[in-house]
Amino acid sequence: EVVPSTEAKSTKYQLESAANRLGVEVQDLKAQIDYFKKKYPELDIQLKKDLGKFQGEYVLGRITGHLIEVAEGRANIDTIPHEVSHHVVDILRAFGDKSSKKLIRDGERMFKSEENMVQAIGEYVAGRMTNKTMMGKVKSFITRFVSHLKHKLNIHNKSDVTRILGEKVLKGDLPETQRKDFVTKYQTSKGSPEAKAQIEKINKDIHKG
Numbered sequence: 001e002v003v004p005s006t007e008a009k010s011t012k013y014q015l016e017s018a019a020n021r022l023g024v025e026v027q028d029l030k031a032q033i034d035y036f037k038k039k040y041p042e043l044d045i046q047l048k049k050d051l052g053k054f055q056g057e058y059v060l061g062r063i064t065g066h067l068i069e070v071a072e073g074r075a076n077i078d079t080i081p082h083e084v085s086h087h088v089v090d091i092l093r094a095f096g097d098k099s100s101k102k103l104i105r106d107g108e109r110m111f112k113s114e115e116n117m118v119q120a121i122g123e124y125v126a127g128r129m130t131n132k133t134m135m136g137k138v139k140s141f142i143t144r145f146v147s148h149l150k151h152k153l154n155i156h157n158k159s160d161v162t163r164i165l166g167e168k169v170l171k172g173d174l175p176e177t178q179r180k181d182f183v184t185k186y187q188t189s190k191g192s193p194e195a196k197a198q199i200e201k202i203n204k205d206i207h208k209g
Contacts, residue, residue, distance in 0.1 A: 036081075
């Protein structure tokens with residue numbers, strides 16, 4: 001089994017103090033899980049009754065490598081998007097183009113930390129998933145279009161970072177490289193040249209014996 005890096009294995013948390021209590025039903029969480037599983041088949045998203053505490057605060061959600069765990073009794077509407085955003089930021093940081101990496105650096109500087117930036121992205125994504133009115137869609141398109149232009153001109157502010165990265169989270173817009181490198185791989189003895197050579201050697205030794 002190949003693990004991509006130590007950083008990818010580290011656990012990141014969304015704590016109760018880190019977000020407003022927006023409230024969410026279990027069926028809404030399951031709908032989000034279905035949505036993100038289609039966009040990110042490499043992620044395993046699980047609902048748990050409780051995730052305990054971390055640094056004195058209740059854990060709403062956490063991501064470790066490709067495993068996302070969500071406390072269904074405490075989670076917010078933005079908890080799953082929050083954790084998926086951590087995954088997207090990690091991938092873009094590792095494999096993204098120069099503009100994506102710069103956008104993340106700008107975001108961390110503006111928001112003072114990755115956690116604050118990801119919280120804003122998670123809230124944006126959650127809002128986009130529940131925004132179904134035509135007026136909301138028109139307004140969202142305009143703001144995204146303006147953000148895109150600013151991004152091309154290398155002009156960023158907090159809202160631009162949130163929207164641009166938020167759209168990537170919603171669309172599963174990640175470099176193809178991560179699909180190859182950030183997956184669990186297995187090697188079996190069947191078909192391995194080294195294993196075949198070792199088996200042949202053992203067979204020869206047995207026959208000589």
